């Protein structure tokens with residue numbers, strides 16, 4: 001269209017790139033190159049004209065037509081067209097101000113409390129994915145009401161994703177005793193049951209009192225600080241343990257040290273509504289569930305969970321391993337209404353989010369949550385770690401030679417008006 005106004009890089013394209021790409025693509029950021037000014041963007045226009053139309057960048061896996069979430073990273077159609085037409089028309093820079101660039105790299109606001117790994121973990125140069133569980137014990141001067149949280153990776157190139165849990169422990173537990181971490185390996189698969197982790201990390205009281213979970217969260221590149229609405233959050237106990245339960249490191253060609261941390265933002269008001277969480281997995285024996293996915297098959301696994309109270313959902317996190325393909329969850333109310341919860345149409349192990357709803361989602365008493373996950377254990381699946389395909393067991397741990405179906409929710413007991421509370 002010869003009569004169309006040329007697209008301005010500075011005024012139109014760059015603001016979109018800074019908002020939707022530079023959150024990961026900045027100097028020494030999560031992505032392999034920066035996209036923060038004209039020269040950097042210009043250098044990558046060829047790849048951009050592939051990854052933008054095929055939706056692989058920005059990474060965002062939740063199907064917004066089923067359920068959209070806060071902090072959706074994807075580009076709108078208008079934004080896609082804008083960038084692509086700028087590339088098509090020569091990717092030129094405006095004659096005017098050429099100096100516009102990202103002023104500040106994306107640094108989180110300094111947290112009030114920082115819990116950091118005791119020692120840097122040495123990730124040895126290897127071609128292997130590494131999974132560890134790291135214990136961060138703490139003793140503070142008092143309890144704190146927490147309304148915001150931010151995971152801070154130590155090594156941006158090494159840390160691939162992480163999930164973490166905060167526990168209060170019995171008074172007689174010496175939180176500082178016991179090892180700092182363990183590495184998940186084939187032979188330690190059984191270690192993934194919670195009670196064994198607690199014993200391993202010396203978190204159980206003399207009388208057998210188990211730790212109480214206070215918070216459960218997850219992080220991957222691009223996940224920003226999480227802030228809860230007023231009065232909502234959790235209470236960080238005075239003494240306790242933070243476990244970064246599955247800290248996944250990407251294969252690294254060089255030795256890398258990582259010392260990741262979790263930052264907390266203290267609430268000015270008390271937390272009247274502590275966030276609850278639940279993790280659901282199919283268990284044997286349940287109808288139609290088999291512990292193994294046979295080689296050369298497509299397998300469907302199901303979860304059905306009944307809600308016995310009105311709850312308000314805040315976050316949802318579907319989880320599978322490498323051969324997962326799709327994940328869909330919805331709630332069916334007693335009136336047979338369907339509440340869409342999350343749909344991943346093309347699962348990618350690399351991009352699994354703790355999805356935050358735009359507003360709280362009410363699930364009425366008596367509703368049943370249905371989830372269905374599909375797995376492709378054939379060699380047509382490029383992510384299949386086995387060639388030829390091998391049968392894969394369902395397990396509860398981190399290991400790429402097994403599969404998993406887990407759905408984690410963060411929720412509150414419902415109060416009238418919750419469905420109008422924004423989480424954006």
Ligand code: HEC
Nearest residue numbers: 020021023024030031032047048051057058059073221222
């Ligand atoms: C959430 C973090 C994140 C965001 C946001 C993001 N990227 Fe990326 N990008 C990455 C990472 C990590 C890689 C390297 C690994 C990969 O390809 O998945 C990457 C790789 C790429 C590549 C190379 C892909 C290839 O196949 O060679 C391009 C091009 C790219 N990004 C463009 C973009 C553009 C354009 C945007 C914004 C419209 C964007 N990215 C937003 C994290 C991000």
